[in-house]
Amino acid sequence: MNYFSVLITLLRDRKDFIDEVRQGTRLNSKITSLLISSSILFAIYGAVIGAFAGPLQALSSAVKLPALYLITLIICLPTLYFFNIIFGSKLTLRQHFVVLLGAAAIISILLFSFAPVTLFFLATIDNYQFFKLLNVIIFGITGFLGINFLYHGLQALSHQDSPGQATRTQILQSWLILYAFVGSQLGWTLRPFFGAPGQPFELFRDMQGNFYLNVIQSIVEVLGLR
């Protein structure tokens, strides 16, 4: 239960969390607890969305959802770190890692808070497109809040008025775009998370189409325009 208390502290007092990261206090224990608790919460939400299709899908989504967030994070971490180092940041790799993990943890706990709502609509509405759109909205809101924390957290950390601050802000902004880009592509690659109705269980789908086109198609179908 200690792991979750770190998570709630992070959620409530983000400023204190950032301060502790700046001073480098107990970074290792923070990494462990954030990693474990966010994986568990992601796995719970993954299981809920996978339950739409069946128990097998629930199991595979419970593994895939934590993997999605954490792999994206690890893929993009070196880019951010080295670019920041080049432009005069004094933060260590581990400090970067903790802040990124913190953002993922915030997303996980907010997703978890939507789990009852998702479960309810799963139980009452048997509509694949509606369920998918609902989840796009939920993932959108939670992702936005997590990224928001990441942005302000890293800004606050690098705020020792060293030269190159303006450049580092720009780096951070372009990095966020890279992060979203990698994340949505990875999300697309790891499909299916929901499992389309009437299809047998499959671990991964053939690669085809793209994320944004699919969202537009869902909207069109739900509104009954086609």
Add this chain to the structure above:
Amino acid sequence: MNYFTVLITLLRDRENFVQEIHHQARLKTKITALLISSSIFLAIYGGIIGAFASPLQVFASAIKLPALYLITLIICLPTLYFFNAFFGSKQTIGQNLALLLTAISITAVLLFSFAPVTLFFLITIRNYQFFILLNVLIFALTGFIGISYLYQIMRPESEQLELASVPLMEHQAEHDFVVVDADQKPKKSHKNLAPEVKTRTNILRFWLGLYAFVGCQLAWTLRPFFGAPGQAFELFRPREGNFYLSVIQSLIEILMN
């Protein structure tokens, strides 16, 4: 009968009651009492609207109506709690639950107070459509009062004012004649509110939207509450689509023709 004294305390002295919740005084007693008494009131009103169709429907509706309000509450509670915590609220989940139950209890008491009226029309006018319209009005009115009360007590300003025990008297004297308009009073008097407080007010609005969203769908799932005339008793109707789809579809039908 201790439960009803808690409820009467709530009705008589709401400010004090909310303040006690903010200070976490006897939270568990309050939650239990509100839960039980609001369930009973809602069950009574549910029984009355079910009485339109048949005795079996009375039982079904008496269980369904409390379930509708309380399940919606439980489904939406975690979202509110975690989002508020994210934006700096210090409230525990128990306090959140107690505040939400307060609003539901007020709705329940108001519904209960309409019970004789509904019963009277049920006996004197045997018209299904009229009865439904009457109840739409009653549910809308009581729901609106409950929700606006919830909005007032859940706003972060109220939490901060209560905890800091800022002397409110001056403001009240200034705005003596707009007491009803409590919504705008603190906004005017605290212009330098932290941006987080504004965000939390927005979260509360967003959450009320979510609450309505879930509530509509749950009500759709739990149908029938009234039981249409000339139909045999059924516990639940076969699930046909969902609330929003049917609303959108009927809108499209109206617009297309």
